[in-house]
Amino acid sequence: MNKQICYSLVVTALLLVSCTNKPKAKQNKAANTIAEQFNVSIHDTAALSLIAPDASFEILATGFKWSEGPLWVDSLQAVLFSDVPTNKIYKWSPKDSLSIYLEYAGHTGEGNKDSNRGSNGLLLDSKNNLLLCQHGDRRIARLDADLSDPKPQFITLADTFDDKPFNSPNDLDIDRDGNIYFTDPPYGQPGTKTAEIGINGVFKVTPNGAVSMLIDSLNRPNGIALSLNQKMLYVNQSDKEKPFLYRYEIAADGSLANGKVLFDFRPFTNQFKGMPDGLKIHKSGNIFATGPGGVHIISPTGKHLATIETGKRSANCAFDSDQNYLYTTTTNMLLRIALK
Numbered sequence: 001m002n003k004q005i006c007y008s009l010v011v012t013a014l015l016l017v018s019c020t021n022k023p024k025a026k027q028n029k030a031a032n033t034i035a036e037q038f039n040v041s042i043h044d045t046a047a048l049s050l051i052a053p054d055a056s057f058e059i060l061a062t063g064f065k066w067s068e069g070p071l072w073v074d075s076l077q078a079v080l081f082s083d084v085p086t087n088k089i090y091k092w093s094p095k096d097s098l099s100i101y102l103e104y105a106g107h108t109g110e111g112n113k114d115s116n117r118g119s120n121g122l123l124l125d126s127k128n129n130l131l132l133c134q135h136g137d138r139r140i141a142r143l144d145a146d147l148s149d150p151k152p153q154f155i156t157l158a159d160t161f162d163d164k165p166f167n168s169p170n171d172l173d174i175d176r177d178g179n180i181y182f183t184d185p186p187y188g189q190p191g192t193k194t195a196e197i198g199i200n201g202v203f204k205v206t207p208n209g210a211v212s213m214l215i216d217s218l219n220r221p222n223g224i225a226l227s228l229n230q231k232m233l234y235v236n237q238s239d240k241e242k243p244f245l246y247r248y249e250i251a252a253d254g255s256l257a258n259g260k261v262l263f264d265f266r267p268f269t270n271q272f273k274g275m276p277d278g279l280k281i282h283k284s285g286n287i288f289a290t291g292p293g294g295v296h297i298i299s300p301t302g303k304h305l306a307t308i309e310t311g312k313r314s315a316n317c318a319f320d321s322d323q324n325y326l327y328t329t330t331t332n333m334l335l336r337i338a339l340k
Contacts, residue, residue, distance in 0.1 A: 039309035047297055047306035050286065051339050055308075058336045060327075061090070061098045067329035069133070069171070069278070070318040071122040075147055079318065079327050080122055081334060082106070084135065087118035089150075092334055102143075104152035106188075107136020117188045121171035121278070121316070126178065131157070133169035135188030138195075140169050140180060140205060158182075158205040161213060164197040171224050171278055171316070178207040179254070181214070181233060183221040202235060204254065214256050218246070223278035223316065226250075227300065228285050234262070236276035236289055243269055243276050245289055245298065262302045268292035272309075278316025283323055290314040295328060308337060 038057045042048065065085035072079050078093035080101055091101035104112065106119035117136035125131055130143040132154070139159035145151040157180065159165060168188025174180050185200045186192045194200055202215035202224065215221065215235070223236035233248045233256060243265040248256040265276050272293030279289035286305065287298045294310035295317055312331040319326060319339075328335045 037311060039307075041307045041309060042305075043307070044299075044303060044305045046299065046303075049340060050282065050284065050297060051306060051308070051337070056338045060092050060334045060336050062333045064090075064329075064332045064334075066315065067332065067334055068315045069119065069121045070316055070327045070329050070334070071124065072318050072320045072327065073124065073130075073147060074321050075128060079320075079334070080130075081327075081329050082119040082122065084118045084120055085114075085116045087113060087115055087136065089119055089122070090334075102150045102152060106132065106134040108152055108154065112136055117168070120169070120188075121182075123172050123174060123180075125174055126176075131172060131174070131180065133172055133182060135168040135170075138166050138168055138188070140172065140182055158203070158209065158211050161197060161201070161203060161211050165195065166197060166203075167195045167200060170222055173224055173226050175226055175230050180205045181224055181226065183224050183235065185220050185222060185238070212254070215248075215259075220275075222276060223289065225279050225281050225287070228281060228283075232300075234279060234281075234287060234289075236279050236291070238275040238277060240269070240275070243291070245276060245279070245287070245291075247302075263289070263296070263298050263304070265291045265296075268296075274313035277314065280317055280319060282319070288317050288319075288326060290316055290328070294330075295326065310335060 040055050064083040068082040068084050070081040078091045087107050089102040089105040092098050107115040107117045115136050119132045121133040123131040132141050140157045141154040144153040144155050166184045167186040170183045172182035181204050186194045189195050199216045201213050202221050205211045218237050220238040222238040225234050235246045237244050244261045245263040247262040248259045251257050269292045274292045277290040285300050289296050294314050295308040297306040310330045314328050314330040317328045326337045
């Protein structure tokens with residue numbers, strides 16, 4: 001491992017306000033500017049093909065309670081992301097800045113507007129439909145409305161296993177055949193206690209709605225992603241005792257085999273805020289995994305290449321379509337970091 005190279009930069013960004021006809025996002029910050037300090041720490045020279053040591057950071061928006069689940073949507077030329085406690089999905093675009101995209105995003109029904117149990121992970125399927133992990137409604141759902149005219153109307157894709165409701169689906173990915181892989185920790189449950197289902201599992205739902213359990217041995221499964229060739233499944237675990245990134249082989253019959261710890265976050269949990277959370281796979285095959293201190297860039301073999309230090313707990317991340325930028329949902333902020 002090469003000597004760690006740390007670069008510090010101070011970024012001052014304007015708090016962006018929507019100029020669209022959508023409802024304006026409520027701003028919780030009175031100040032017009034926000035100053036934060038960020039670092040890019042290079043642990044291996046292989047990272048230099050992915051990110052520059054002096055990469056630029058931009059604070060695109062702030063004032064959220066817990067931002068999550070960023071998703072770049074080409075047809076909107078915008079990034080969507082959840083603010084879980086406020087039960088909203090926001091939209092940020094270079095053209096229109098920030099706006100509320102959808103209310104009642106994860107907990108439908110009158111009286112649940114500010115239920116603290118909104119949507120979390122977001123994803124597009126092959127038909128450009130928006131898929132959501134919904135904490136309040138405890139399901140994987142599809143938005144039953146056009147992306148350009150969203151309404152809180154949903155179609156349930158999966159809400160039970162063995163006739164027992166899920167805890168609070170958290171993050172998801174989809175393969176080329178339309179199978180959805182998702183995690184179901186208890187973070188949307190009172191006291192974050194496991195509900196009727198009795199486990200905090202990893203599941204798969206097929207296009208015809210059949211649900212199977214893939215993993216029942218993890219205490220806090222969280223972020224999830226398929227490898228580029230879809231032969232591996234990565235799962236981040238937000239467990240204080242076992243803060244690990246796991247890798248599983250996907251067998252021909254769709255089951256998982258040969259699970260192993262790919263990366264151990266324990267050396268970082270005592271130094272930085274946050275736990276392993278969401279993750280995305282770069283076109284290079286490398287893993288961008290949120291965890292203690294920010295976003296960790298990890299090779300498919302488990303080598304730690306770099307850390308994008310965000311200074312606050314980062315919940316998840318997403319690339320734009322060309323992977324020129326990484327968007328991160330970082331506690332109360334939406335950040336954008338330039339990539340190579």
